Each structure stands twice: as C-alpha cells, then as structure tokens.
Amino acid sequence: QNYRSTPQILRTAAAVLVGQDPMLADRDPGPDPVIEQYADHEAEAAGVARRIRDVRGPDGRWSDHAILVRTNAQVEPMVAALRAAAIPARTRAGSGLLDRADVKAQLASLGGSDQPLADRMADLRTFQDPAQPGDGSEDAPGGGTDRELAFAELHRMADEFLALDPGGTGRGFLAWARSQGREMADEAADAVDVSSFHAAKGLEWPNVHVAGLEHGLVPIAHARDTEARSEERRLLYMALSRAEDRLFCTWAAQRTFGTRTSTRQPSMWLPDLEAAIAGLDRPVGRAEGARRVAAIRRQATRATLPDHPVVAALREHRSTAARAADVPPYVVFNDATLVDLIARWPTTISELLEVSGIGPTKADRHGTAILDILAAHERPDQATGPVAAATESFDPDAADGSGGPVHGALRAWRAEVSRAAGIPAYRVFNNRTLDALVELRPGDLVELLDVPGIGRKTLDAYGEAILAAMADAG
Numbered sequence: 001q002n003y004r005s006t007p008q009i010l011r012t013a014a015a016v017l018v019g020q021d022p023m024l025a026d027r028d029p030g031p032d033p034v035i036e037q038y039a040d041h042e043a044e045a046a047g048v049a050r051r052i053r054d055v056r057g058p059d060g061r062w063s064d065h066a067i068l069v070r071t072n073a074q075v076e077p078m079v080a081a082l083r084a085a086a087i088p089a090r091t092r093a094g095s096g097l098l099d100r101a102d103v104k105a106q107l108a109s110l111g112g113s114d115q116p117l118a119d120r121m122a123d124l125r126t127f128q129d130p131a132q133p134g135d136g137s138e139d140a141p142g143g144g145t146d147r148e149l150a151f152a153e154l155h156r157m158a159d160e161f162l163a164l165d166p167g168g169t170g171r172g173f174l175a176w177a178r179s180q181g182r183e184m185a186d187e188a189a190d191a192v193d194v195s196s197f198h199a200a201k202g203l204e205w206p207n208v209h210v211a212g213l214e215h216g217l218v219p220i221a222h223a224r225d226t227e228a229r230s231e232e233r234r235l236l237y238m239a240l241s242r243a244e245d246r247l248f249c250t251w252a253a254q255r256t257f258g259t260r261t262s263t264r265q266p267s268m269w270l271p272d273l274e275a276a277i278a279g280l281d282r283p284v285g286r287a288e289g290a291r292r293v294a295a296i297r298r299q300a301t302r303a304t305l306p307d308h309p310v311v312a313a314l315r316e317h318r319s320t321a322a323r324a325a326d327v328p329p330y331v332v333f334n335d336a337t338l339v340d341l342i343a344r345w346p347t348t349i350s351e352l353l354e355v356s357g358i359g360p361t362k363a364d365r366h367g368t369a370i371l372d373i374l375a376a377h378e379r380p381d382q383a384t385g386p387v388a389a390a391t392e393s394f395d396p397d398a399a400d401g402s403g404g405p406v407h408g409a410l411r412a413w414r415a416e417v418s419r420a421a422g423i424p425a426y427r428v429f430n431n432r433t434l435d436a437l438v439e440l441r442p443g444d445l446v447e448l449l450d451v452p453g454i455g456r457k458t459l460d461a462y463g464e465a466i467l468a469a470m471a472d473a474g
Contacts, residue, residue: 072100117172210240251267409469
C-alpha cells in the first residue's frame with residue numbers, strides 16, 4: 001500500500017517491472033503522467049524548464065519540483081537551462097559532475113600543472129576512439145554513454161573557462177571548476193532539485209520530471225546482462241515513483257557529445273510506460289478494486305485445480321518467471337488466475353485477456369509462453385468452460401458492512417490492542433485495511449498477506465489474532 005503517489009503514477013511506474021502489479025494507492029486519482037519528445041537535449045532542458053514554470057504558476061513553490069536524470073553528467077545542463085530561465089536550482093549531494101571518480105582523477109591531473117590549459121585540451125576528450133564514433137548506445141565501443149556525457153560536459157566547461165581566461169592554466173581551471181560546482185549546489189530554501197536517479201532514493205516531490213529516457217542512458221549502456229538490466233528497471237521504477245501528484249517523462253531525439261551530435265532512440269521501456277498511460281482512461285477506484293479482488297478470492301476458494309500436467313507446467317513457468325523478476329510467484333499470476341486459465345483454455349491473446357488477472361501488461365510479458373504451454377497439453381476433461389465460481393458476480397451489498405459482526409469484531413479487537421500497546425488504532429491497521437479484511441475474508445496467513453495494508457511486520461505481530469477474531473465472529 002502506498003500513501004505517497006496517485007494511482008496513475010503507481011500504475012505507470014509499475015509498467016517497467018516484469019510481472020509486478022502496481023501497489024494499492026491510498027490516495028484519490030490525479031492527472032495522467034505525460035511523455036514528451038524533444039528535438040535535442042537543449043530543447044529538452046528548455047522544455048522541462050518551461051513546464052516547471054507553467055505548473056508552478058504564480059503562487060507555487062519551486063521546491064515542489066525535481067528533475068531526475070540517470071547520470072551525473074546530465075545534471076549541469078539541466079541546472080544551466082533552469083538558471084537561463086531565471087528559475088532557482090540546486091543539485092542533490094552526489095549528483096554533480098565533479099562527484100564522479102573519473103572526472104575527479106582527470107581534474108587532479110590537470111590541477112597539478114601550471115601548463116596552459118589550451119595545451120592540455122586533448123586530455124579532456126572522451127574515452128571513445130574518434131575513429132569509432134559510435135552513437136552512445138550500448139553497441140558503441142566501450143558502451144559508456146554516461147562517461148561520454150561526463151567528459152563532453154567537462155570539455156564544455158574547459159571551453160567556457162578559456163573564453164574567460166585564454167591563458168588560463170590547468171591549476172586555474174581546477175579552482176574555477178570547483179567554484180562552479182559550489183554555485184550549482186544552491187542552498188536556496190525554494191529551488192528546483194536536480195538529481196541523479198541514485199541520489200533521489202528515499203526522497204519525494206509533488207512534481208517530478210524524469211528526463212533523458214533514451215537507449216544507452218535508460219537502461220545505461222553498460223548494463224548488458226539480466227541482473228544488471230533488472231537493476232536498471234528497479235532504478236527507473238524508483239525514479240518514477242518519487243512523484244506524488246504529477247509525473248512528466250522526456251527524451252531527446254538528438255544529443256551532443258563534445259563536438260559530435262548523435263541520433264538517439266527512446267528507451268526500450270518507454271513503450272511500456274506509454275501503454276500504461278493509455279490504459280489509464282478508465283482507472284479502477286479503490287472500492288471497485290476491492291470488489292474485483294474479492295471476486296477473484298471467491299473464485300479461488302470455490303474452484304479446485306485438476307491434478308494434470310498442464311497445471312504443473314503453468315506453475316513451473318510461474319516460478320521461473322518469479323525467480324527471474326525477483327518477485328513472489330503470485331505477482332506473476334495467482335491461483336485464481338490459474339483456475340480461470342484452465343477453465344477458459346485461451347488459444348489467442350484476445351482470449352487470454354478475458355482471463356481474470358490477465359491484463360495487457362501480463363499478456364505482453366507472459367502471454368506467448370502461457371499459450372505455448374496450453375497448446376502443448378491436452379485440456380483436462382473437467383475444464384470445458386469457465387467454472388461456475390468464475391462467473392458468479394460479487395455483490396458488495398451482500399458483504400458484511402460497517403455494522404456487520406466481522407467488522408465490529410475487528411474494530412473491537414483493534415481498539416483493545418491499541419490501548420494495550422499505547423498506540424493509535426490506525427497503527428494496528430487503518431480503516432481501509434479493515435474494510436478490505438471484511439471483503440476479502442482471508443482464511444490463512446498466506447491469504448492475509450494479500451490484503452492491502454497487511455505487510456510482513458503486521459502479519460508477524462497480529463496475523464494469528466486477526467484470523468482468530470474473524471473466525472470467532474463467524
């Protein structure tokens with residue numbers, strides 16, 4: 001359960017994680033996230049600055065906005081664009097160009113010399129061999145777009161220094177660069193934060209602008225194996241979910257590295273975000289979401305899975321996909337979905353989308369594998385159509401409501417526990433979790449963990465007692 005972000009932001013952010021459904025938002029719906037493409041990185045930075053000014057309005061706060069980028073080298077151009085638009089900006093600790101180890105090493109080498117900087121400019125070229133220009137993507141030699149960006153920005157700073165002091169030395173450039181870095185860290189109380197993804201961990205802002213969503217940056221070019229790509233997915237999810245109210249995503253069709261301009265491609269995960277946003281036209285509210293979960297729970301408890309090889313094969317696929325994504329198996333699909341898969345026996349993606357618990361994202365990620373498994377097995381004899389429980393509708397009016405015995409028993413138990421512990425009742429669980437307990441009627445600890453608002457800590461502290469209170473109330 002998430003108390004920070006709107007349902008739209010959570011559903012969009014979850015689209016980048018394999019097989020993981022969005023967290024339940026404890027907030028009312030908000031505006032849909034926005035994705036924008038710009039002609040080049042300069043237009044992107046200027047566009048983000050304009051957007052911030054427009055969203056802030058005449059009475060808002062600059063500090064309600066943050067720009068998040070994948071690499072430290074992308075920070076300074078964003079700060080420069082903000083200041084060009086007369087917008088106060090500051091960088092988060094650890095996000096600046098001068099925080100990079102390779103840049104520090106290069107500056108230390110230059111700073112120990114009284115030789116004219118103009119004679120040392122060749123030392124500031126990027127890691128990339130000019131004879132192999134590449135495009136900054138992961139297929140480029142070295143595969144280090146972040147390093148290339150960093151040294152391109154360092155070269156730009158050196159050009160600016162020499163424009164101010166044509167005879168300046170390496171030692172003078174080091175002192176000037178450090179002073180520029182200090183200026184970037186504006187400590188103004190009301191300023192836009194500009195941060196790398198990593199430096200934004202644990203923070204949150206009402207409005208977040210995630211920039212540079214391009215192939216080679218997101219995911220970063222050197223993330224080549226499955227584990228590294230999975231970490232990049234989690235890092236992007238973390239950046240997107242820093243937003244509380246509004247989320248804006250941008251990318252540039254061209255980006256300049258030093259003196260070279262390259263054509264860019266959108267991040268491979270941008271289509272997932274676009275599809276998620278397109279599916280927000282009719283968002284599911286909290287009440288409707290609870291009713292749907294309750295309906296699925298009833299299906300699972302009233303239907304049984306046949307002892308058949310296809311069931312074992314589907315469970316094996318679920319376990320394998322869960323291990324690959326580092327998520328619990330039920331996140332891939334739960335047993336209620338498995339029941340409906342066997343009952344409906346889809347043969348096309350369209351039919352698969354009719355299965356309870358299978359939406360467009362899961363169909364895209366697991367659909368082909370699921371259909372292949374079904375096609376490779378004989379259909380169980382009893383699975384001739386959707387089971388009766390799957391077609392039974394859930395009537396919220398027939399559920400135990402705020403005046404029912406289960407609801408009353410849970411409220412009384414919660415009040416007793418909170419008094420004994422000397423804590424507010426909501427610290428045990430809040431009213432939304434109380435309503436969900438009544439609607440979902442978990443029968444064991446595993447099912448209890450599926451209830452929104454019940455985490456591992458609550459389960460360990462109160463799980464058995466909650467189940468006992470519900471059982472005693474009937």
